[in-house]
Amino acid sequence: xxxxxxxxxxxxxxxxxxxxxxxxxxxxxxxxxxxxxxxxxxxxxxxxxxxxxxxxxxxxxxxxxxxxxxxxxxxxxxxxxxxxxxxxxxxxxxxxxxxxxxxxxxxxxxxxxxxxxxxxxxxxxxxxxxxxxxxxxxxxxxxxxxxxxxxxxxxxxxxxxxxxxxxxxxxxxxxxxxxxxxxxxxxxxxxxxxxxxxxxxxxxxxxxxxxxxxxxxxxxxxxxxxxxxxxxxxxxxxxxxxxxxxxxxxxxxxxxxxxxxxxxxxxxxxxxxxxxxxxxxxxxxxxxxxxxxxxxxxxxxxxxxxxxxxxxxxxxxxxxxxxxxxxxxxxxxxxxxxxxxxxxxxxxxxxxxxxxxxxxxxxxxxxxxxxxxxxxxxxxxxxxxxxxxxx
Numbered sequence: 001x002x003x004x005x006x007x008x009x010x011x012x013x014x015x016x017x018x019x020x021x022x023x024x025x026x027x028x029x030x031x032x033x034x035x036x037x038x039x040x041x042x043x044x045x046x047x048x049x050x051x052x053x054x055x056x057x058x059x060x061x062x063x064x065x066x067x068x069x070x071x072x073x074x075x076x077x078x079x080x081x082x083x084x085x086x087x088x089x090x091x092x093x094x095x096x097x098x099x100x101x102x103x104x105x106x107x108x109x110x111x112x113x114x115x116x117x118x119x120x121x122x123x124x125x126x127x128x129x130x131x132x133x134x135x136x137x138x139x140x141x142x143x144x145x146x147x148x149x150x151x152x153x154x155x156x157x158x159x160x161x162x163x164x165x166x167x168x169x170x171x172x173x174x175x176x177x178x179x180x181x182x183x184x185x186x187x188x189x190x191x192x193x194x195x196x197x198x199x200x201x202x203x204x205x206x207x208x209x210x211x212x213x214x215x216x217x218x219x220x221x222x223x224x225x226x227x228x229x230x231x232x233x234x235x236x237x238x239x240x241x242x243x244x245x246x247x248x249x250x251x252x253x254x255x256x257x258x259x260x261x262x263x264x265x266x267x268x269x270x271x272x273x274x275x276x277x278x279x280x281x282x283x284x285x286x287x288x289x290x291x292x293x294x295x296x297x298x299x300x301x302x303x304x305x306x307x308x309x310x311x312x313x314x315x316x317x318x319x320x321x322x323x324x325x326x327x328x329x330x331x332x333x334x335x336x337x338x339x340x341x342x343x344x345x346x347x348x349x350x351x352x353x354x355x356x357x358x359x360x361x362x363x364x365x366x367x368x369x370x371x372x373x374x375x376x377x378x379x380x381x382x383x384x385x386x387x388x389x390x391x
Contacts, residue, residue, distance in 0.1 A: 027245045035217045043056045053103075064100050221387060292364065345367050
C-alpha cells in the first residue's frame with residue numbers, strides 16, 4: 001500500500017508501470033531463452049507452477065529460469081538483491097541434470113563480470129575465479145539471511161501460546177529450515193546467468209537484443225536470407241510477445257499451458273510466405289470481385305487466423321497432397337496444385353466454417369490456405385531442419 005500512497009505528501013499514485021515492465025521483461029526473456037535452446041527444446045511455459053520460465057528439453061530435463069528486472073536499473077541501491085531473491089526461488093527447483101538460470105536486465109549485478117553475461121547464457125563453471133568468488137559471497141549472504149529468518153520464527157514460537165498459531169509457526173519453521181538446506185546444497189554446476197542488455201526505455205532500446213536474437217535464429221538456424229530475416233523479425237517479435245504474455249495469464253494446465261516448439265515456430269513459416277490471393281482465381285467455382293477479396297483479406301490478416309496454418313492442419317493437407325500426386329503423375333506442378341484444390345478442398349472446409357457463413361468465402365479461405373501450405377512446403381522443411389523438429 002505504501003508504494004501507492006505517500007503519507008507525507010498525501011498523494012495517491014496509480015503508477016503500476018514497474019510491475020508491467022516486469023511482466024514485459026519476463027515474456028521477452030522467454031523468447032530469448034527459447035530461441036537459445038530451440039534445437040534442444042520441446043516446449044515452454046511462462047509463469048509455470050514451478051518457475052517464471054520453464055522450458056522442457058527433448059531429453060525430458062528442464063530449464064528453470066527466474067526473471068528479474070528493474071525499470072531503472074541505475075537507481076538500484078543493491079544490484080545483488082534481485083539475484084538473492086532468484087537464488088531462493090531457484091533453490092526450490094530440482095537440480096540434477098537441469099539448468100537453473102538467473103536472467104535479468106541489470107548489467108554488472110556481479111561487479112567483477114565486466115559485462116561477461118550480456119546477451120549470453122554463461123555457466124557458473126565457465127566463470128573466472130574472481131566472478132565465482134563474488135557469486136559464492138552472494139550465496140553465503142542468502143544463507144545468512146535465511147538463518148536470520150529461522151531465528152525470527154523461532155523467537156515467535158517461544159512467545160506463542162495459542163495452539164493453532166503455534167502449529168502454523170512450527171510448519172513455517174520447518175519449511176524455512178528445509179529451504180536453508182536447499183540453498184546450502186545448491187549445485188552451482190547447474191547455475192547459469194544471463195543479462196539482456198540494453199533492456200530499458202522505449203522499444204528501440206528495450207527490444208534491440210531480442211530482435212538481434214531473432215535475426216540470428218532466422219539467418220543462422222533457419223538459414224533465411226538476411227533481407228527476409230529483417231522483414232520477418234518485427235512481425236515475429238510482436239506475435240511471440242503477445243503469445244508469451246497471454247501464456248503467463250493461464251493457470252497451470254497440462255493441456256493449454258504449454259507452448260510447443262511447433263506452435264512457437266509456425267509463424268516463421270506463415271510470415272515468410274507471400275500473399276497468393278491473385279493465384280487462386282482459376283481455382284475457384286465462382287467469379288471473385290473486390291468486395292469478396294477484401295472480406296477474405298480481412299479474415300486472413302486477423303491475428304487469430306494463424307491458428308488455421310498450424311502444423312497439425314498443414315500435415316493433413318500435405319499428406320493428402322502427397323497421395324494425390326502419386327495418383328496424378330505426369331501433370332505439371334502448377335496444374336497438379338490447381339486440380340488438387342479444385343477436387344479435394346471439400347475435405348478441409350470444416351476448418352473454416354466458423355470464420356464465415358458465406359460458402360464462397362469458406363471455399364476461398366480453404367483453397368487459399370491449402371495452396372499456401374503446398375507452396376510453402378520448402379519453408380516448412382527449412383524450419384523443421386534448422387530447429388530440429390521431428391516430423
